[in-house]
Amino acid sequence: MGAGRVHEQVTVQESSNRSVPAAGSDAGAAAAAPGSGGPSASRASRVLRSSLLRLAGRRLLTAIPVVWGVTFLTFAVLNLLPGDAAQALLGADATPQEVAQLRVELHLNEPFLTRYGHWLGSAVTGHLGSSLGSGQLVTTILAQRLPVTFELIGYAFVISLVIAIPVATVAARRPGGVFDSVTTFITLIGLSIAPYILALLLILLFSVDLALFPALGWTPLSGGLGANLRSLTLPALSLGFPIGCFYTRLLRADVIEQLGEDYVVTAVAKGLPSWRVLVRHAVPNSMFGLITVVALNVGTLLGGTVIVEQIFGLPGVGQELFQAIQTRDFPVLEGIVAVFAVVVVVIGLLADLLYAVLDPRIRYDNPGQ
Amino acid sequence: MLEETGLTGAWPTGLDPATDASGSANQSYLDAIYGNLFELGANGQTIDDLATGYTIAADDKTVTIELRHGVTFSDGTPFNAAAVAFNFKRDLAAPVGDTPKWPVSSITTSGSYDVVIHLTQPYAPLINTFHDANVNWIVSPTALSKMGENAFKLAPVGAGPFTVVSDTVSSELALKKNPRYWAPGEPYLNTLTFKSVASDEAALETMQAGGVQGYEGMQTPQLVSAFSQQFNVLDVPSTSPYVIQLNTAVAPFSNLAAREAVYYATDVPVIDQKLFGNLHPVTEGFTAPNGLFYQQDVPGYRTYNLAKAQAAVKAAGGVTVDLMATQSSVTQTVLEALQTMWQAAGMKVTIHVDQLPSVIQQFESKTWEASLQTAGAFDPAAGLGVNFRFGSASIFSGVHDPALDKIFANATSTLNTSSRQTLYDQAAEYISQNAYAPFLFPVNGWNIAAKDVAGPGLTTLIPASAVRPEILWAQVGFTSK
Numbered sequence: 001m002g003a004g005r006v007h008e009q010v011t012v013q014e015s016s017n018r019s020v021p022a023a024g025s026d027a028g029a030a031a032a033a034p035g036s037g038g039p040s041a042s043r044a045s046r047v048l049r050s051s052l053l054r055l056a057g058r059r060l061l062t063a064i065p066v067v068w069g070v071t072f073l074t075f076a077v078l079n080l081l082p083g084d085a086a087q088a089l090l091g092a093d094a095t096p097q098e099v100a101q102l103r104v105e106l107h108l109n110e111p112f113l114t115r116y117g118h119w120l121g122s123a124v125t126g127h128l129g130s131s132l133g134s135g136q137l138v139t140t141i142l143a144q145r146l147p148v149t150f151e152l153i154g155y156a157f158v159i160s161l162v163i164a165i166p167v168a169t170v171a172a173r174r175p176g177g178v179f180d181s182v183t184t185f186i187t188l189i190g191l192s193i194a195p196y197i198l199a200l201l202l203i204l205l206f207s208v209d210l211a212l213f214p215a216l217g218w219t220p221l222s223g224g225l226g227a228n229l230r231s232l233t234l235p236a237l238s239l240g241f242p243i244g245c246f247y248t249r250l251l252r253a254d255v256i257e258q259l260g261e262d263y264v265v266t267a268v269a270k271g272l273p274s275w276r277v278l279v280r281h282a283v284p285n286s287m288f289g290l291i292t293v294v295a296l297n298v299g300t301l302l303g304g305t306v307i308v309e310q311i312f313g314l315p316g317v318g319q320e321l322f323q324a325i326q327t328r329d330f331p332v333l334e335g336i337v338a339v340f341a342v343v344v345v346v347i348g349l350l351a352d353l354l355y356a357v358l359d360p361r362i363r364y365d366n367p368g369q
Numbered sequence: 370m371l372e373e374t375g376l377t378g379a380w381p382t383g384l385d386p387a388t389d390a391s392g393s394a395n396q397s398y399l400d401a402i403y404g405n406l407f408e409l410g411a412n413g414q415t416i417d418d419l420a421t422g423y424t425i426a427a428d429d430k431t432v433t434i435e436l437r438h439g440v441t442f443s444d445g446t447p448f449n450a451a452a453v454a455f456n457f458k459r460d461l462a463a464p465v466g467d468t469p470k471w472p473v474s475s476i477t478t479s480g481s482y483d484v485v486i487h488l489t490q491p492y493a494p495l496i497n498t499f500h501d502a503n504v505n506w507i508v509s510p511t512a513l514s515k516m517g518e519n520a521f522k523l524a525p526v527g528a529g530p531f532t533v534v535s536d537t538v539s540s541e542l543a544l545k546k547n548p549r550y551w552a553p554g555e556p557y558l559n560t561l562t563f564k565s566v567a568s569d570e571a572a573l574e575t576m577q578a579g580g581v582q583g584y585e586g587m588q589t590p591q592l593v594s595a596f597s598q599q600f601n602v603l604d605v606p607s608t609s610p611y612v613i614q615l616n617t618a619v620a621p622f623s624n625l626a627a628r629e630a631v632y633y634a635t636d637v638p639v640i641d642q643k644l645f646g647n648l649h650p651v652t653e654g655f656t657a658p659n660g661l662f663y664q665q666d667v668p669g670y671r672t673y674n675l676a677k678a679q680a681a682v683k684a685a686g687g688v689t690v691d692l693m694a695t696q697s698s699v700t701q702t703v704l705e706a707l708q709t710m711w712q713a714a715g716m717k718v719t720i721h722v723d724q725l726p727s728v729i730q731q732f733e734s735k736t737w738e739a740s741l742q743t744a745g746a747f748d749p750a751a752g753l754g755v756n757f758r759f760g761s762a763s764i765f766s767g768v769h770d771p772a773l774d775k776i777f778a779n780a781t782s783t784l785n786t787s788s789r790q791t792l793y794d795q796a797a798e799y800i801s802q803n804a805y806a807p808f809l810f811p812v813n814g815w816n817i818a819a820k821d822v823a824g825p826g827l828t829t830l831i832p833a834s835a836v837r838p839e840i841l842w843a844q845v846g847f848t849s850k
Contacts, residue, residue: 083726089382089390090466096733096764098464133381133390134538135519144537200570207578215578216571217541217564310567315540323539327381328726 052356056349063345070341071123071334075116078330084108085132085328106132119334128338129331131324138335141320146339148218148316149309152239153301155232157294159240164247164290169283171248172255173274183248190245195304199238199311206234216313235312239304243297247290254286261285288355295351299344379539379565383522385513386456386503387463393501393752397585398542401561401842403506403527406434406453407499409747409839411831413661415496419448419507419528419551429491429784436482440551442509443532450478455510457484460503467752469502471495491782493789497661497748500839530556530843540565550843557824557846569698576600576817583827584817585840588698590645593815601818601828607811608660609743610652611703613692614758614806616737616767626685628804631739632671633678634714637809640706644699649810654797655745655755657811662749662793667801678714689717694741695728699812704741732765740767744808749793750781759800768805816840821849 086102087094094102103109107118122129128138167187171180207215213234219227258264259282267277305318313319317336324332382390384398410416422435440448457476460468472489479485486495499505512526524533528551531544542563546556564581566572569589573596575581587596596602613631615622622628637651650658653667671677682688692707694700704720711718723731731737742765744758756762756777761769773796780792800806818827824845825831831839 081726082724082730087726087729090464094390094464094466098466098468101464130519131381131538134383134523136523136538200574203571203574203578207580208574211578214580215575216566216580311571313540313564313566315537319540323379323381326379326724329381 052353055352059345059349059352063342066345067338067341068120071120071338072116074334074337075119075330076112078325078328078333079112081328083328085330088327089133115330119331123334123338128335131332132329133327133332138331141332142317142335142339145315145317145320148314149302149305149318151228152232152235152305152309152314152316153298155229155236156240156243156301159236160244160247161294163241163244164251165283168248168251168255169278172252172259172282173278175252175256180252187245187248190242191249193242195238195242196307196311198241199234199308202234202237203311218312218314218316232314235308235314238308238311239301243301247293250293251283251286251290254289255282258282258286284358287358291351291354291358295348298347299340302340302343380542381539383538384525384536384542385508385518385522386467386506387459387508388465388518388522389503390465393467396501397840397842398563399506400529400839401531401544402525402529402533403508404529404843405499405505405839406436406507407496407505408841409500409831411825411829413659413747415500423496425784430488432486432488432495433479434484434486436484437551438482440528441549442512442526442528443547443549444509444512444526445549446509446511448507448528449481450484451481452510453484453507454478456507457486457504463503465503467501467503469495469498469504469751471498491784493781493784494748494750494754498751500747501752531561534560552843556843558842561842572817576819582819582822583845585827587815587817588812590648590813596815596817599820601820601822603816603818603828603830605814605816605830606650606657606659607743607813608657608747609745609753610655610657610811611809612655612742612744612758612806613707613809614740614742614744614767615804616735616739617805618767618769619736619738621685621688621690622738622767624685625804626681627688627690629671630678630681630685630688630714630716631690631711632804632807633674633681634711634716635707635807635809636673636710637807639673639710640703641810644702644706645810645812649812651810652808653801654793654808655749655759655800656793656797657745659811660745660747660749662790664794664797667797669798670801671804671807675714682715687717688715690719690738692718692720692739692741693728693731693737694720694722695725696722700741703809707741735764737767743811744806750777755793755796759796759805768800770803770805773799773805821847823848 084103085106086099086108090099090102107115110118119129128142130137131141167183171177171183174180203215206212213230215234217231219231221228255278259278261282264277264282267281268274302318305316306322307318308314309316309318310322317339320332321336323329324336380389380391380395380398382388384395384402386399386403389395389399405418406420408416408418417437419437419440420434421437424433424435425431426433434453436448436450436453442448442452446452454476461471461473461476462468471486472492473486474489475487477485477487488495507527508521509526509528513521516524516526523536523538526532528547528549530547530550530552532547534543534545536542544561544563546559550556566575566584569587569592572581572584572587573592576584576596577599584596587593593602613635615628615631617623617628620627622631641647641649641651650665652665653670654664656663658665690711692704694704701722704722708718708720728740732740742758744755746752746754749755757765759768759773760766760777761771761774776792776796776799780789780796783789783792816827818824822828822845824841826840827845831841
């Protein structure tokens with residue numbers, strides 16, 4: 001629907017400044033395209049700033065019950081699982097007396113709500129507690145491991161966008177053509193394959209056969225940027241390729257839709273080269289859907305790191321989360337899911353703010369939306 | 370600089386022997402950092418390391434451990450009797466699974482290099498318990514006091530061949546040569562890095578890519594040939610055979626006929642052949658070829674006989690059984706085979722493979738019916754010994770028989786080896802007579818090493834004391850350099 005494309009939580013003010021662009025003029029085409037400025041730009045800018053602030057405030061307030069809900073549900077689910085940290089940590093060869101002793105030491109003998117209350121009370125003051133296993137502060141664990149996971153996710157997004165934007169752009173130019181057909185086939189495979197299968201295939205190809213990338217482990221930035229990126233390339237590709245395929249399909253459809261819009265037809269009719277219309281106008285105006293799913297995919301990618309970090313032996317939060325579930329280490333688990341929840345909320349907020357930057361006509365002035 | 374990278378499991382509670390709840394599974398790391406007092410060498414011989422010997426007094430209740438002279442911890446403090454006695458007392462009070470069950474009355478020192486263990490009764494497996502117990506790894510009391518327990522468990526200090534460079538819990542442990550190590554010229558490696566890996570398949574690919582030079586505890590028989598094409602593969606026989614535990618306290622296995630039906634309905638050689646290509650020696654008792662007191666055949670043992678199984682099911686008035694197992698690389702397929710065989714005998718069988726905490730909870734509930742587990746150890750009375758699965762006092766036992774308890778107790782307190790052998794033979798026969806639990810076979814593991822890497826336990830066989838055999842890391846090195 002072109003100019004009518006909106007994010008689910010924003011409204012679009014119809015622009016009244018569509019004019020026929022001058023022949024061969026980008027400015028003319030831009031003016032006709034959604035997202036262009038107009039005579040009331042100054043007023044719109046003020047409205048935009050205030051609405052953005054309101055949005056940010058509302059979202060940050062919304063984050064509080066979201067994070068609380070996530071941590072409570074996590075705690076409840078963990079409580080429902082058979083066994084507890086004392087059993088999991090001591091293993092099968094511990095005596096019942098040893099398990100009981102550890103249970104008391106870890107306060108696992110206290111009621112569920114009491115334990116959650118203790119954790120929540122500490123968490124709101126910034127103390128996420130200590131690992132039941134290693135005794136490390138959860139904040140220390142997060143500080144040690146989050147950079148690995150964030151770098152992995154960032155790299156995966158870069159890979160996905162590097163795949164999606166050019167491929168979708170070229171494919172959309174001639175729908176049904178050879179390039180479009182081939183990339184459709186490849187992206188469907190990418191959408192079908194599980195990241196852990198892809199990871200093993202990538203190791204087989206790029207580590208075993210071609211010896212281009214390491215199959216296991218992480219090199220910190222202090223070991224050199226090249227070595228750092230080499231150690232993360234296959235894990236990032238395992239995560240990034242499937243979502244890159246998804247983005248390709250999404251963006252291709254949006255670009256094709258944009259190419260049928262009046263402003264594009266007008267721009268072409270006025271003599272702008274078709275590539276220029278595509279790259280400068282149709283593609284940017286197709287980005288809104290992509291921004292939405294990129295924001296939504298942050299949660300998916302965080303979940304994906306649990307498997308991928310295991311396979312590639314990356315010392316990130318996903319690997320720690322896996323261990324924490326196995327050992328029922330609830331302070332670590334709660335700390336990680338709380339951080340994940342905050343990250344997802346903040347990225348969602350940033351995506352909404354980005355809409356307004358890309359399209360000043362978008363306003364966030366209705367709290368109900 | 371030489372570098373060796375091995376692969377093994379998790380250490381969520383750190384690497385202090387008194388608080389490491391995965392101690393016996395983490396023995397590779399602990400051995401590398403702390404060394405051992407005694408090592409389990411080739412052919413099951415106890416060999417000296419930080420201890421140089423032991424004596425047992427005439428009363429059989431006083432054991433003196435003699436320590437190596439002139440050794441220091443890697444922090445430069447002395448390794449002596451006071452330090453070892455401090456560790457013994459601390460470890461014996463530790464609520465972790467690999468704390469030895471010594472009947473100890475006190476621990477004292479005699480001079481600077483003798484530690485004396487005073488027992489309340491003779492305890493035959495005492496020295497063998499060192500091989501899979503926390504008392505074998507001696508921490509520096511000075512470093513522990515200075516750092517505190519929480520910091521120490523993440524950067525432990527011992528007198529072993531390596532010291533800790535960095536420790537990312539359950540992910541990567543980087544070690545370097547201990548310049549104060551007591552053995553001249555050892556360790557051969559300058560650095561040793563352990564990394565966790567997700568699966569045997571991932572380990573194969575990682576080794577093929579050249580990222581690591583060793584893999585400890587491979588468990589997938591189907592991958593042996595793939596590993597063998599490029600690497601040295603050491604077949605490591607387990608000392609703990611699989612056993613089908615039957616809960617004799619509840620129906621249906623409170624009934625002897627139902628237990629007999631399970632014996633007769635289980636075709637162990639076929640399972641070994643079809644699932645494992647006859648890789649494992651079928652056993653009829655709780656010992657295995659690589660452990661002590663091994664006896665393969667037990668007189669009167671009930672072997673597969675479908676007609677007798679069907680008759681026993683009928684005599685029991687029908688048998689409906691729920692069979693569980695702890696998740697591992699082999700248990701699901703073995704359970705499915707058992708289910709098929711038992712159903713052919715007329716039993717109604719449900720099976721489920723569960724995570725360890727769930728299995729423990731089912732044992733605690735005391736309502737479980739049958740369970741596929743492993744039993745025994747290098748020494749049946751040490752570590753996760755036979756009492757764990759057959760003693761009345763253990764919650765993980767399906768048998769509550771004072772007569773059997775007495776045989777085990779006698780075997781534990783009898784120091785004469787041939788007398789112990791006789792007692793364990795009696796115990797195996799008693800279990801068989803009462804159809805308490807049919808045995809299958811010990812499932813082998815494999816240690817993998819790059820072609821130019823060699824060392825005891827990695828490329829030459831050492832018996833598995835507990836979860837897997839020790840690797841003597843001080844003597845592991847590159848053959849090409």
